[in-house]
Each structure stands twice: as structure tokens, then as C-alpha cells.
Amino acid sequence: MDTQNLIVINGNEFTFTPGETILQVARRNSIPIPTLCHLKKANPTGQCRICVVEVEGARSLVASCAAPAGPNMVVRTETPAVVEARRLVLQLMLSSGNHNCAARVSDDNEWSRFQLEVNRYDKTDALCPVWGDCELQHLAYQYQVSAERFPKTEVPYEMEDVNPFIVRDFSRCIKCGRCVQACNDVQVNNAISFGYRGTDTKIVAAEDKALKDSDCVFCGECVQVCPVGALVEKNARYDVRPWECEKVRTTCSYCGVGCQLWLHVKEGKVVKVSGVEDVAPNYGSLCVKGRFGFDFIHSPERLTDPLIKENGKFRKATWDEALNLVARKLGDIKEKNGGDSIGVLTSARVSNEENYIANKFTRAVLKTNNIDHCARL
Amino acid sequence: MTNTIGDMEKADVILITGSNTTENHPVISTYIKRAVKFKGAKLIVVDPRRIKIAGFARHWLRSNLGSDVAWINGMMHVIIKENLYDKEFVNARTEGFEQLKAMVEKFTPEYVEEITGIPAQKLTEAARMYAQAKAASIVYCMGITQHISGTDNVKSLANLAMLCGNLGIEGGGVNPLRGQNNVQGACDMGGLPNVFTGYQSVNNADAVKKMEAAWGVSGLSDKPGLKVTEMLPMAHTGEMKALYIIGENPLVSDPDLNHAKKSIEHLDFLVVQDIFLTETAQLADVVLPSACFAEKEGTFSNTERRVQRVRKAVDAPGQAMDDWRITCEIAKRMGYAMDYADAEAIMKEIASVTPSYAGITYERIDYEGIHWPCPAADHPGTPILHTAQFPIGKGKFHAIDYIPPAESTDKEYPMYLTTGRVLYHYHTKTMTGKTEGLNERSPGSFVEISFKDATAYGLRDGDTVEIASRRGTITSAVKVSGMAVSGTVFIPFHFIEGAANMLTNAALDPVSGIPEYKVCAVRLAKAA
Structure with missing residues (x-):
């Protein structure tokens, strides 16, 4: 083993490849280090400082997301100094804006009880839409941090919900910058950036326009990466809590990229779509159609019954009626005019298995090769 | 790819x-x-x-x-x-x-x-x-x-x-x-008139024999069938008597729609199997309701030849069924049993008759899809084609001369039209049109025109304009845009109101049968 590329984390030796960060080595070896601003697909910014660790010989705590692992480096991820620093980061975040996940008015001892009580207020505007699914809330709980230490500061920016897909609630934003990186470094739509420096910092689209009037193309990458409740899907806000949903993984049915999706299912309905991280071809990214264009699944216009046309009008039929009619008609035409007088258009929309069956039916049953689909159109 | x-x-x-x-x-x-x-x-x-x-x-x-x-x-x-x-x-x-x-x-x-x-x-x-x-x-x-x-x-x-x-x-x-989720798969699976699965030619006697044995039939046709763009004209002349259309809407996507509709009306019998009562389904004699992607198990093959799983998340509405079950039921009633326990059983049969899919199983692609060709159970798949040689051995250069498009501008039709899609809609809009937000972002047909042309015609953003080609006339809203270059306008083909394909030219590529959607000559006039 190459001793040049050894690092010690919490007393255990690990190998690393040059260029790997401390965080990457730790995560690869299942050592938890919390992160907020860190976005796997982009370069680290070191913005939030929640991922700090102690490195022997270093003068101050080191942001593990940005610091490269070095030979014989000795790292500790959960020392009293580290914990204190993380608590301070969390206290500052919780005191800025509206983080009513029960952390802000309680002290450490009441935390669990308060969370349980607050559950009763679910479904109200007062409670954060991502309650129970928030990385900040999770860390506040883990590190038992309240917001009492610093006076609460108000966020002067109004909530924006004038577009059909994304609600931007600036009062819940922790300015971690993940959305900015998602937009500029992952999707490269370059629609949003940091604006108004200092305590007035706000994530702005163009010159602080509404998203709908900016270069935003509503891919929703920013929503997917937001660790808090600042960016939420409009159609799922308050209505969809993760513990009410089952997630089913599948492949998007729009274009040929084949993005991997999670369909979030609540009470037998698809209520939200998100991208599957860490797997090709999309690694979590989606477009506006894949992420928001799923209403057709439960549209009242869906066909629910076989239909037979009589005197120019459709009437509902049973499967037996409809299938027998189709089989008889196709059979008659085949007998009278030959299989080549029948054509089948299979579909670039249905599955491989279904196309195979259409291909087999056309050739083996109708005895013709008249099968095509709209790849040409 | x-x-x-x-x-x-x-x-x-x-x-x-x-x-x-x-x-x-x-x-x-x-x-x-x-x-x-x-x-x-x-x-x-x-x-x-x-x-x-x-x-x-x-x-x-x-x-x-x-x-x-x-x-x-x-x-x-x-x-x-x-x-x-x-x-x-x-x-x-x-x-x-x-x-x-x-x-x-x-x-x-x-x-x-x-x-x-x-x-x-x-x-x-x-x-x-x-x-x-x-x-x-x-x-x-x-x-x-x-x-x-x-x-x-x-x-x-x-x-x-x-x-x-x-x-x-x-x-x-x-x-x-590839523009559609499974257009690659539809081609791979024999959804083409000249080939069985995996591009095995229908006039290759060995392939025919193999399929006859696998399917337990005799007398498979070894004559390549008709392309979609040939079927409709033959419907018009009466040689084509019946069409069974699965999940397609040629009445919005076909070129020269007026003609396409007349052709379909000529058929003795039309069956349409779809998730919505599309423009095409409305002309059918029988409509069969099918399940959508979220309601079934199966696989799609993406544009990079990666075979990926589709999984059932919710139940299909009403009596709607998986497309494959419907087709199998028709086959059974025509005297040929096609019985499969589930989609996975079909994939096993696909793998057994398709060399490029031979190594694909649901188990192997459970987490991440595999690129075909994947000829064996232990083959990792083929992300990059032609690394050592081409399927035909040496790659053949084709010496090709330029030919101009089928239609050019003249005094009467002085502008070029090209067509395409927009971000917020998909193909004939049967799916995206059900999401209000997408309609809000892209509410209707428009004609994208350069500033210079707009000025010349006295048109302003939002004006209603009449566009005519040698085949039809539509009205649409003017969108003055820096994307347009003078002399050429663009119209998206999604919309049935202001349908671009009322104008497009049905001239076909002689080999692929693909229509020349991207070029035709039009004239513009401000609508009264």
C-alpha cells in the first residue's frame, strides 16, 4: 500500500486518491460529516462551514468539503470544538428569518416535546412546508440547538409564487448557495445568483426579477437541492409530506434521454416527481416536463373503458365485446384481402416488451411486415 | 448514439x-x-x-x-x-x-x-x-x-x-x-417494416426460420412491409383496409394533415389503443384504453442504447390495461395463444431471439441500465460502438452530392418555414397539455419571425397572422424573436389550433420515408 496516500480519520487509517477532499474520503468510508452548502456535482464553495473538522497542526477548523486530503493528515470529525462550531453555525442560521420547525422558541430540553406538539399544527401556513424533511431542522435536532442565542432577524423579502411551478420563500433561505450552483454549474442555465451583499443577501433571478420573467426554464434543479423550505414545488407544497408517500423508481416517459425518476405516490396518486441522484444518465437532473408535467397520469380525460363506434358515436363497451369485434374484423379482412392489407403502428412511447408483442402479433398473427412507428415523424 | x-x-x-x-x-x-x-x-x-x-x-x-x-x-x-x-x-x-x-x-x-x-x-x-x-x-x-x-x-x-x-x-x-422515450426500443424490438428484433432482416432466411421456430408458426412474410408514410397513401387508394394504431397520433404529427385525415377516413376498420381520445382515436371504429408508463412494468431503451426499467407506481384508471395484454388478447381471439405471466417473461423471450439483448435481465438492470449490444449474461454492455471495427468490417465513405429541398420559395410563397418543438410541450401535446403550468408557459401556436421581416410585413409581437403554404392555411400569433433569421420563420408543431403540419410538405426521403418537415415555402399576411 502506498503510505503516501494515507489519512487518519477518527483514529482509523484510510487511503485516498490525490485530489479527493476530506469529506469525500470520510463519506466513502461511511463516516458522517454534516453538510449544507455542499453540492456533489459542483465545486465546493465552503460557504456554510457546517462541515468543519479538526486537523492536527492546523491553526483553525477546516472545511472538509473544500480541503483536500493530504498524506498522513490526522482528522477528527466530532470533537467538542467541532461540535461547538457547528452549533454556532446552526444558531446563526436559525435566528435569521422564519425557521419555525419548533427550534426557534424552545430551549434544548424542550426540543423533542415541542416538535411533537408542533406536529398538530401541520397544514397551517405557520409551519414550514418541509417540516420533517429539512436538513437544517435535522441538524438542529442532532446538535440540540435552539435559536435563542441570537436575536431574531426578519427577512425583508416577500415570498414569490407568481409562477406555476416553484415557490420561493426567502424567509426560510439559509443562503447556502446550493441553488445557485445547481443553476449555474450543473444545469448551466445561469438564471439565478447571489444579490444584495451582506445581511441583505438574497438569491436573485436576473436583476431581481420574478423567475417567470427571467432566464429560468423551470428545470427545478434548485428545488431538488434546496436543503430547507426556501424552494418548494408549488403543486406539492403543504400537501405532500415525505412520510405519507411511497417512492417508486422509474424511467421518464418524455424524450429519449431516459432520466431516472422517483415517482412520489400518495393515496394511489403520483403527487410529485424528483430525479434519482447518483445514477446515469441524469444524476438527479430533470427538465420542466419530467419534473412538473405528470398531471396527465390522473387526468379525468384518460380513457377508462373500451369504446365502440355506432352510428358515428362512441359507446362504452366491455373488454370482451371490443376485443371480439377487433379480432373478428381483423380476421375477416386478413382472410378476404390478405395480411398485407392491414397495417400496425406500434409506438415509440410504449415499452420494449409491448413493442415486441406488437411486432410478434403483426408478423405471426396478421402475417404481414406492415409495422412501423412514428420515429420518422 | x-x-x-x-x-x-x-x-x-x-x-x-x-x-x-x-x-x-x-x-x-x-x-x-x-x-x-x-x-x-x-x-x-x-x-x-x-x-x-x-x-x-x-x-x-x-x-x-x-x-x-x-x-x-x-x-x-x-x-x-x-x-x-x-x-x-x-x-x-x-x-x-x-x-x-x-x-x-x-x-x-x-x-x-x-x-x-x-x-x-x-x-x-x-x-x-x-x-x-x-x-x-x-x-x-x-x-x-x-x-x-x-x-x-x-x-x-x-x-x-x-x-x-x-x-x-x-x-x-x-x-x-432520439426524440421519444422509447423510439430506440421500438426500433430495436422490430417495430419497423424490414427487420425483426435487433435489426435481423425479414428477408434473411435464417432469421425468418429462427422466428418461426421461436413463435411456433410457419409462413412468415419475407417481404419488407410498408412504412407509416406509405401506409396512409395506400389507405387513400384503398389497398390498405385496416390499421391498428398503438399510442400514436398521426393526425397531428403527420405532414399535410388534410390529406392524412382523408386517408384514414378511407379505411374499412381503424382500431386505436391509447391513453387519451386523441384526434386519431376520434376517427376509430374501436378505441382500447391502455395504461401509461406510471402504471406498468417494463423497459425503455434510451438514446444511448441503455435499457432501463419502468416500474408500476399506481393503478391504471378504470378498465385500462397494459398495451401488451391488450395485443395478446386480440391474438388469442384470432386463434394464436400469446400467454405471458408478466413483462419480465416477455423480456426473457426477447433476450432469447435478439443477440444484442441476449444478456439483458431485469435483475441486471435493476439499479443501472445496460447499453446494448449485450450478447451474454456476463457481458458488461457496450457504451461505445465501433471501437475495434464496424459491423460491416470497414467503414464505407459515401460520396454524396448536394440536392436542394423539395420546395423552394417563389413570388407567391416568398418565405421559408421550418418546424420543431418548444421546451414546455411534447410532440402532439396529449401529455403536456394536461399540466396547467406548462400551458401557462406555452399557451398556443406562434410564428417566430425576425425583427426585420416583422417590420417589412408591418407585424408586431402578438399580432394574429395568416400563414399559407401550397397545402393549407393557418392563423397563429406573431412572436418577434432574435432566434429567427430573416427570410425564415418557425412554427412549433404541437398545437392542433394553428397546426404547423397543415402547411408542411409530405415529400419523403426516398430511403427513410421521413417527410421534409423542416423546409417548405409559405406566405404571411396580417389577419384581418
């Missing part, structure tokens, strides 16, 4: 042509934009519209509609003349170079400029850039194929890639972006 989507970030040069990538394949466009922004890749865009991705390009070459063979030949002219081609690759892996060289001889940058409108100097610079890259990827879409010269265009791009040794290497390739 010969290469993978992820591979694009490894290219030194990317050449996009006939693909409005940010709107039609947004997630693939992210790979290209990242390659340019962070990996130092140089982008060349050749497109008649100033599309968004052109903003990331070193060179945007504005080509006249339907002039692709000319500019590609022009690039090869420069590359051969300046000795920039990959001699080793050309000698070892290809044949027909001398004929190609003779053909492109006359395509000097100046001659190409006359045909394409691309300045000679810019063409030369782009040709050098492509040829000098270590690995260069060509990305194309329907802007290349939907022409009477579509097959020629594709072959020409393959010529260019072979000439510079850009096949079989990481970051290279000729990469068509």
Missing part, C-alpha cells in the same frame, strides 16, 4: 447540428454546456435558427434550410485539402476515400457559401476546429433527418466523423438524439 451521454463531457470539440438541444433534450444540453463552461470543450453549432445553445458556441454557422450536405462536404473539402484528416484511421478502418475525395473536390468554401449562406471563412475555421480536436463529438437530431436528403445528411455526418477518426473513441462519435 455511438457513444454515451456522459461521454460528451470528454469531448474537445462538440458539433451540434439540427438539434435545439436546450429545449428538446434539456438534460443532454447540460452535459454539453458543462463541457464548454468547465472542461474547455469548443462548441460549433450549425443551425438555421439562433438557438439558445448557440450562445455557448465558438462558431454558430447559419445554414440555409436543407443545405446540410453542402456544408458537411465543404468541411471535408477543407480538411482533406489542408491535410488535417486522420490518415491512419482512413487507411486501416475505411474504404471509398478516393470517391469521397473526388466528390468533395468541388465543394470549395466559396461554392458552399453560395448554397448555404455560411461565410467561407467561418466554414474553414470550423472545419479546422473539428479536424484538429483529439476527440470530437457530433450531435444531431430531426433538423438533420427531416429532409428529403435526410439519409444523405446522416451519411455525410458519418463521413466527417470517419474522416477525422472520431469513431470508436471516448468523447467522439456520431450521436443522434
Whole structure:
């Protein structure tokens, strides 16, 4: 083993490849280090400082997301100094804006009880839409941090919900910058950036326009990466809590990229779509159609019954009626005019298995090769 | 695609042509934009519209509609003349170079400029850039194929890639972006008139014998069948009596819609199987309700030949059934049993008769899909094609001359029209049209026109305008846009109100049967 590329984390030796960060080595070896601003697909910014660790010989705590692992480096991820620093980061975040996940008015001892009580207020505007699914809330709980230490500061920016897909609630934003990186470094739509420096910092689209009037193309990458409740899907806000949903993984049915999706299912309905991280071809990214264009699944216009046309009008039929009619008609035409007088258009929309069956039916049953689909159109 | 989507970030040069990538394949466009922004890749865009991705390009070459063979030949002219081609690759892996060289001889940058409108100097610079890259990827879409010269265009791009040794290497390739979720799979699965699954030819006696044995039938036809663009005219003449249409809506997507509708009305019997009562379904004698992607198990094959799982999340509405179950029920009632326990059982049969899918099982693709060809259970799949040789041995250069589009402008129809899609809608809008937000972002048909043309016609943004071609007339809303180049307008084909395909030309590519959606002549007039 190459001793040049050894690092010690919490007393255990690990190998690393040059260029790997401390965080990457730790995560690869299942050592938890919390992160907020860190976005796997982009370069680290070191913005939030929640991922700090102690490195022997270093003068101050080191942001593990940005610091490269070095030979014989000795790292500790959960020392009293580290914990204190993380608590301070969390206290500052919780005191800025509206983080009513029960952390802000309680002290450490009441935390669990308060969370349980607050559950009763679910479904109200007062409670954060991502309650129970928030990385900040999770860390506040883990590190038992309240917001009492610093006076609460108000966020002067109004909530924006004038577009059909994304609600931007600036009062819940922790300015971690993940959305900015998602937009500029992952999707490269370059629609949003940091604006108004200092305590007035706000994530702005163009010159602080509404998203709908900016270069935003509503891919929703920013929503997917937001660790808090600042960016939420409009159609799922308050209505969809993760513990009410089952997630089913599948492949998007729009274009040929084949993005991997999670369909979030609540009470037998698809209520939200998100991208599957860490797997090709999309690694979590989606477009506006894949992420928001799923209403057709439960549209009242869906066909629910076989239909037979009589005197120019459709009437509902049973499967037996409809299938027998189709089989008889196709059979008659085949007998009278030959299989080549029948054509089948299979579909670039249905599955491989279904196309195979259409291909087999056309050739083996109708005895013709008249099968095509709209790849040409 | 010969290469993978992820591979694009490894290219030194990317050449996009006939693909409005940010709107039609947004997630693939992210790979290209990242390659340019962070990996130092140089982008060349050749497109008649100033599309968004052109903003990331070193060179945007504005080509006249339907002039692709000319500019590609022009690039090869420069590359051969300046000795920039990959001699080793050309000698070892290809044949027909001398004929190609003779053909492109006359395509000097100046001659190409006359045909394409691309300045000679810019063409030369782009040709050098492509040829000098270590690995260069060509990305194309329907802007290349939907022409009477579509097959020629594709072959020409393959010529260019072979000439510079850009096949079989990481970051290279000729990469068509497939527009629909499973258009690759539909082709792979024998959804074509001339081939069984895995492109086994219907006039290959061995393939016919194999299928007859596997299916337990005799007398399979060895005569290639009709393409969709041939079926409708034969319906019109009465030779085609019945159509069974699964999940397709040719009444919005076909060229020259007036004619398509008349043809379908001529049929003795029409069955349409779909999730909605589409424009086409409304003409049917019998409509069969099917399950959508969220309601069934199965697989799709994406544009990079990756076979991926589809899983059931919710129940289908009412009595709607999986498409395969419906087809099997019809087969049974026609006296041929097609019994499968589930979709996985069908995949097992597919693997048994399809060499390129032989190693695909649901278990293997449970977490991440596999690229075909995957000929055996222990084969890892094939992300990059043609690394050692081409399926036919040596790659063949095709010497191709330029032919103009089927229709050109004249006094009566002085403007060119090209068609395509927008970000917020998909194909005939049967799915995206059900999401209010998408309709809000893109509410209806529009005609994209340059500032100069708008001024000349006295049109302003939002005006209603009448557009007529030799086949039909529609009205649409004016959208003055920097994407349009004077002399050419663009209309998206999604909308039944203001349907672009009332205007388009049904002239077909003689080989592929693809209509020339991308070029026709029109005239504009402000609606009264």
C-alpha cells in the first residue's frame, strides 16, 4: 500500500486518491460529516462551514468539503470544538428569518416535546412546508440547538409564487448557495445568483426579477437541492409530506434521454416527481416536463373503458365485446384481402416488451411486415 | 448514439447540428454546456435558427434550410485539402476515400457559401476546429433527418466523423438524439417494416426460420412491409383496409394533415389503443384504453442504447390495461395463444431471439441500465460502438452530392418555414397539455419571425397572422424573436389550433420515408 496516500480519520487509517477532499474520503468510508452548502456535482464553495473538522497542526477548523486530503493528515470529525462550531453555525442560521420547525422558541430540553406538539399544527401556513424533511431542522435536532442565542432577524423579502411551478420563500433561505450552483454549474442555465451583499443577501433571478420573467426554464434543479423550505414545488407544497408517500423508481416517459425518476405516490396518486441522484444518465437532473408535467397520469380525460363506434358515436363497451369485434374484423379482412392489407403502428412511447408483442402479433398473427412507428415523424 | 451521454463531457470539440438541444433534450444540453463552461470543450453549432445553445458556441454557422450536405462536404473539402484528416484511421478502418475525395473536390468554401449562406471563412475555421480536436463529438437530431436528403445528411455526418477518426473513441462519435422515450426500443424490438428484433432482416432466411421456430408458426412474410408514410397513401387508394394504431397520433404529427385525415377516413376498420381520445382515436371504429408508463412494468431503451426499467407506481384508471395484454388478447381471439405471466417473461423471450439483448435481465438492470449490444449474461454492455471495427468490417465513405429541398420559395410563397418543438410541450401535446403550468408557459401556436421581416410585413409581437403554404392555411400569433433569421420563420408543431403540419410538405426521403418537415415555402399576411 502506498503510505503516501494515507489519512487518519477518527483514529482509523484510510487511503485516498490525490485530489479527493476530506469529506469525500470520510463519506466513502461511511463516516458522517454534516453538510449544507455542499453540492456533489459542483465545486465546493465552503460557504456554510457546517462541515468543519479538526486537523492536527492546523491553526483553525477546516472545511472538509473544500480541503483536500493530504498524506498522513490526522482528522477528527466530532470533537467538542467541532461540535461547538457547528452549533454556532446552526444558531446563526436559525435566528435569521422564519425557521419555525419548533427550534426557534424552545430551549434544548424542550426540543423533542415541542416538535411533537408542533406536529398538530401541520397544514397551517405557520409551519414550514418541509417540516420533517429539512436538513437544517435535522441538524438542529442532532446538535440540540435552539435559536435563542441570537436575536431574531426578519427577512425583508416577500415570498414569490407568481409562477406555476416553484415557490420561493426567502424567509426560510439559509443562503447556502446550493441553488445557485445547481443553476449555474450543473444545469448551466445561469438564471439565478447571489444579490444584495451582506445581511441583505438574497438569491436573485436576473436583476431581481420574478423567475417567470427571467432566464429560468423551470428545470427545478434548485428545488431538488434546496436543503430547507426556501424552494418548494408549488403543486406539492403543504400537501405532500415525505412520510405519507411511497417512492417508486422509474424511467421518464418524455424524450429519449431516459432520466431516472422517483415517482412520489400518495393515496394511489403520483403527487410529485424528483430525479434519482447518483445514477446515469441524469444524476438527479430533470427538465420542466419530467419534473412538473405528470398531471396527465390522473387526468379525468384518460380513457377508462373500451369504446365502440355506432352510428358515428362512441359507446362504452366491455373488454370482451371490443376485443371480439377487433379480432373478428381483423380476421375477416386478413382472410378476404390478405395480411398485407392491414397495417400496425406500434409506438415509440410504449415499452420494449409491448413493442415486441406488437411486432410478434403483426408478423405471426396478421402475417404481414406492415409495422412501423412514428420515429420518422 | 455511438457513444454515451456522459461521454460528451470528454469531448474537445462538440458539433451540434439540427438539434435545439436546450429545449428538446434539456438534460443532454447540460452535459454539453458543462463541457464548454468547465472542461474547455469548443462548441460549433450549425443551425438555421439562433438557438439558445448557440450562445455557448465558438462558431454558430447559419445554414440555409436543407443545405446540410453542402456544408458537411465543404468541411471535408477543407480538411482533406489542408491535410488535417486522420490518415491512419482512413487507411486501416475505411474504404471509398478516393470517391469521397473526388466528390468533395468541388465543394470549395466559396461554392458552399453560395448554397448555404455560411461565410467561407467561418466554414474553414470550423472545419479546422473539428479536424484538429483529439476527440470530437457530433450531435444531431430531426433538423438533420427531416429532409428529403435526410439519409444523405446522416451519411455525410458519418463521413466527417470517419474522416477525422472520431469513431470508436471516448468523447467522439456520431450521436443522434432520439426524440421519444422509447423510439430506440421500438426500433430495436422490430417495430419497423424490414427487420425483426435487433435489426435481423425479414428477408434473411435464417432469421425468418429462427422466428418461426421461436413463435411456433410457419409462413412468415419475407417481404419488407410498408412504412407509416406509405401506409396512409395506400389507405387513400384503398389497398390498405385496416390499421391498428398503438399510442400514436398521426393526425397531428403527420405532414399535410388534410390529406392524412382523408386517408384514414378511407379505411374499412381503424382500431386505436391509447391513453387519451386523441384526434386519431376520434376517427376509430374501436378505441382500447391502455395504461401509461406510471402504471406498468417494463423497459425503455434510451438514446444511448441503455435499457432501463419502468416500474408500476399506481393503478391504471378504470378498465385500462397494459398495451401488451391488450395485443395478446386480440391474438388469442384470432386463434394464436400469446400467454405471458408478466413483462419480465416477455423480456426473457426477447433476450432469447435478439443477440444484442441476449444478456439483458431485469435483475441486471435493476439499479443501472445496460447499453446494448449485450450478447451474454456476463457481458458488461457496450457504451461505445465501433471501437475495434464496424459491423460491416470497414467503414464505407459515401460520396454524396448536394440536392436542394423539395420546395423552394417563389413570388407567391416568398418565405421559408421550418418546424420543431418548444421546451414546455411534447410532440402532439396529449401529455403536456394536461399540466396547467406548462400551458401557462406555452399557451398556443406562434410564428417566430425576425425583427426585420416583422417590420417589412408591418407585424408586431402578438399580432394574429395568416400563414399559407401550397397545402393549407393557418392563423397563429406573431412572436418577434432574435432566434429567427430573416427570410425564415418557425412554427412549433404541437398545437392542433394553428397546426404547423397543415402547411408542411409530405415529400419523403426516398430511403427513410421521413417527410421534409423542416423546409417548405409559405406566405404571411396580417389577419384581418
